[in-house]
Amino acid sequence: MKFDTIIIGGGLAGLTCGIRLQKAGQKCAIVSAGQSAMHFFSGSFDLLCRLPDGTEVSNPVEDMDKLPEYHPYSVLGKEKVRKYAMEARDFLMSCGIRTSGDCTRNTWRITPTGERKPSWLTVSDFTALDSKDEKIAEKALIVNISGYLDFNTSFLAESFESHGTRCRVESLKLEEMERLRNNPSEMRATNIARVMDRDEIWIKAAGFVRDMIKDEDLVVLPAVFGLKNAEITDRIREVTGVRTIFIATMPPSVPGIRSQMTLKAEFEKAGGRFLPGDTVIDAIRDEDGRISSICTYNLGEIRLHADNFVLASGSFFSKGLCASPDGIYEPIFGIDLNCSDDRAEWFDRSFWKRQNYISFGAITDNHLNASKEGKIIDNLYVIGSNLGGSNTLHEGCGGGIALITALAAADEIIGKMEERR
Ligand SMILES: Cc1cc2nc3c(=O)[nH]c(=O)nc-3n(C[C@H](O)[C@H](O)[C@H](O)COP(=O)(O)OP(=O)(O)OC[C@H]3O[C@@H](n4cnc5c(N)ncnc54)[C@H](O)[C@@H]3O)c2cc1C
Structure with missing residues (x-):
């Protein structure tokens, strides 16, 4: 089976990217193993709530300058992040998800325990x-x-x-x-x-x-x-x-599951092919190191071919990243990761402190292309929480990274498609 683009992972990032690509005329497939982080959604997408040193952020767009150079927002560049952050609300609206909020001013959502936390876009029922x-x-x-x-x-x-x-x-x-x-x-x-x-x-x-x-x-x-x-x-x-x-209640999240179902329906309405309950287990590379096809658990010998591949398989929570006694690895492509080899640096024994492993993930260039052994793979893009460099829990930036990198990667692929025409 041949597609223009195959996306691995059908969470917020994968679906956003797929919808954008499909609406631009691409033929896309999303292979998705299981539940996504949206099933645990708080009701608000976070853009940037805190800086790495813990300082609270009130204007996310302005404070992006203070992020380290390896943060996904810094890698992509402030101008692009701002552009896509501005677009995200309309994008969600065009899919049928009403939100309120603004990327230049955080508001405060109420958590299930009554705490107030900074947030960016909040779904309409909250x-x-x-x-x-x-x-x-x-x-x-x-x-x-x-x-x-x-x-x-x-x-x-x-x-x-x-x-x-x-x-x-x-x-x-x-x-x-x-x-x-x-x-x-x-x-x-x-x-x-x-x-x-x-x-x-x-x-x-x-x-x-x-x-x-x-x-x-x-x-x-x-x-x-x-x-x-x-x-x-x-x-x-x-x-x-x-x-x-x-x-918001404790999980599962009703608005999260509704939003996920709404995005999936939008992708399929645009003609995209969603393959649920299947896991990508391997990738075939050509002699230049580019990806030519992938293999899935359910399809066995049948390979899925495409011009471009987007890795949106999430972090440890969704098995997009794995840890073994020998180290951290990305299980499909074995791409380069930003992580520590020293297990002692992976986590803090105090559950409530900043956990370093959450910031581990893929290294990319500013086109969001992954690399393997230092060599860029120009038809493999990484988006969402598989990316390294940000501690999404500590900094409160997971939803923003997923939406913004998904739209950016889609536009990179669309740009390449238009150049070829
Ligand atoms: C529990 C939890 C709650 C969160 N709540 C919020 C929140 O309220 N607001 C916020 O802004 N951020 C939140 N985040 C941050 C969150 O990471 C992002 O908001 C965002 O939803 C991540 O989307 P994603 O698509 O990158 O990854 P995921 O949502 O993790 O999706 C990855 C998908 O890839 C699939 N997959 C993995 N491996 C394979 C494979 N080999 N083959 C096929 N499919 C595969 C998985 O099954 C999964 O469906 C939360 C994170 C977690 C872990």
Whole structure:
């Protein structure tokens, strides 16, 4: 099978790149082994929340100058990063994902434990605050689904009250949820959201919530609505009649899975071929060291050929990078990595401290081309969290790196395609 471009990994980076390429007239395939980081999404894409030394960032675009030269934003160049950061919101919108936010000013998202963290683009069902200390309302009614343990109302109430909001906590009991409650492991965000996606159920739930409101000016609900369609959250707001916000739950993430499904549908609508549940296990190189084809677990002897390949296989979490007693390696192409050979430098024994292994990953040139033994492979691009040089957890830049490098790599490939015409 022959494609113009094959993308390995169908998370945020792979899908973004695939959509851009497919819409530009390329014939693309995405091979994707399994779940992506979007299943654990907080509801906000982060562009740059902190500098490596821990300094909080308020204007991500301005502070990019302070990043080290090996950071993916520095490798790509500030102008390109700014351009794609400006474009990202419209790109998501064109795929059907509504967000708010701006790359020149971080806002504050509310985490499942009530903490406030800087963020860039926040999906429409969530609320981003203008300042860390903002008093969100005078009085809030926090409602949980009875028996649901992944939404901690006490933490949220404590956090809201520390910012001056008086809180009342209520529990919503629905007979339709009782089947899930028979087995506590079924009482997870996505299973609840599947039930809540039915019109008669969310209308009933929203009606119960409306009846609980006394004099509160804010209703707070867990983000377990709108697995297929974010508009349900707007309609719940209409029913309750007071300002209603949805707060991220512990994973799985309903808005994350919805966003992932929306991007996948957009890729397929544009004519792309998505091969789910398959793992790329090897690559064939020609005599110049360029990649000519790849092999997958399911396709066996059948190789997938393409002019260009994009590695979007994620970091350790998604098995895009692996660690063995002998070192860190990228399992498909064996490309050059930015990492330490000294195991003692991989991690800090204190779980809460900065973990170095998160910044390990592929080295590229400023076209995002990978190298092997120091030699650039000009038809292999690396995007997203497979890239080294940034500590996405510590710096809060994972979503930005995924979106920006995906759009940049797609434009590199489109540029080459247009040159050939
Ligand atoms: C748990 C978690 C939560 C996060 N939450 C946020 C957040 O809320 N906001 C934010 O901005 N950033 C977040 N991040 C950072 C995150 O890395 C990026 O936001 C982004 O989603 C990463 O996308 P990606 O496409 O690069 O990688 P991934 O999402 O990791 O996707 C890689 C994909 O490649 C597939 N794959 C791997 N190897 C192969 C193979 N050999 N063959 C075929 N497919 C393969 C995997 O199965 C997976 O589907 C989070 C990261 C993690 C780990």
